[in-house]
Amino acid sequence: MNGVFWDTVMQAVINGILIGGFYALIGMGLNCIFGVMNIVNFCQGELLMAGMYLSYFLYVYFGLDPYLAVPLVVAAMFVFGGVLQNFLITPFLDRDDADINVLFLTAGLGMLFQNLALIGFGADYRSIRTPYAQDVIHLMNLSISYPKLVSLITLLCVTALLFLFFKYSRPGKMIRATAQNQIGARLTGVNIKWIYIVIYGLGAALAGIAGCLLMPFYFVHPMVGATFQLRAFIVVVMGGLGSIRGAFAAGLALGLMETLGALAAGPAFKDSIVFITFILILIARQRLALRRAR
Numbered sequence: 001m002n003g004v005f006w007d008t009v010m011q012a013v014i015n016g017i018l019i020g021g022f023y024a025l026i027g028m029g030l031n032c033i034f035g036v037m038n039i040v041n042f043c044q045g046e047l048l049m050a051g052m053y054l055s056y057f058l059y060v061y062f063g064l065d066p067y068l069a070v071p072l073v074v075a076a077m078f079v080f081g082g083v084l085q086n087f088l089i090t091p092f093l094d095r096d097d098a099d100i101n102v103l104f105l106t107a108g109l110g111m112l113f114q115n116l117a118l119i120g121f122g123a124d125y126r127s128i129r130t131p132y133a134q135d136v137i138h139l140m141n142l143s144i145s146y147p148k149l150v151s152l153i154t155l156l157c158v159t160a161l162l163f164l165f166f167k168y169s170r171p172g173k174m175i176r177a178t179a180q181n182q183i184g185a186r187l188t189g190v191n192i193k194w195i196y197i198v199i200y201g202l203g204a205a206l207a208g209i210a211g212c213l214l215m216p217f218y219f220v221h222p223m224v225g226a227t228f229q230l231r232a233f234i235v236v237v238m239g240g241l242g243s244i245r246g247a248f249a250a251g252l253a254l255g256l257m258e259t260l261g262a263l264a265a266g267p268a269f270k271d272s273i274v275f276i277t278f279i280l281i282l283i284a285r286q287r288l289a290l291r292r293a294r
Helices: 002-037 045-060 070-093 098-121 146-168 170-180 182-187 192-214 225-240 244-265 267-293
Strands: 136-139 142-145
Touching: 002 045, 002 142, 002 146, 002 192, 002 225, 002 244, 045 070, 045 098, 045 192, 045 225, 045 244, 070 098, 070 192, 070 225, 098 146, 098 225, 136 146, 136 267, 142 146, 146 170, 146 192, 170 182, 182 192, 225 244, 244 267
Parallel strands: none
Antiparallel strands: 136 142
């Protein structure tokens, strides 16, 4: 009996880590944008939805495997994000009430993308059937989903590449300088406008990667972004605003909370456990901030 119990717990832990990889990847894109531009992107979930639809149609019409479609989707989403930033978001950033304006703007863009998807593709749930979608790797008494394992490995690679990019590359150093002090960065010759375009494009590209990785075992529909948008916000708050490493750890922790919560209280209560934990974290952080201010 004890053996079966611990096997069940370990299986829940593995599933939590695997699904947490997606939360971390989406949260990283949101964190990149907030860390540099200091704005909350309320359409990050819809960017994920756009990446999923793009991956879906590349598979249906061109037979391109979602994993092989990652470079194309990343390039397309990067350009799309850069265009959004340059023509819609940048004009609002120089105003005194930029934070509120951009918040409502991105929320409006999210609703616009949802309705465009409803008009263009309908409300049907769409999925693809890859040869490996149901493949499982067996490790003793545990089962590991092959597509989810690939996504976790991809998350580790993306996290490492982002760390190296921000720390050692010249564009990465310019982005970090902009995040630390925009006025100082501008005085040293950094083009802030282009930095904003690059970082928003990067956030959209990360959403595109997550969309490609989700398609082998998930389904896409116009409202799918809302499912992951809220979890992305939880990841950002839990991991620290603007922290890539924090988003990585928080995404995995959120996945573990979901699966272990479902195991302890039942699948119907897993979301409730996550949200209650999120509220407790917010309360704890507020009290800690008040203590530091005294």
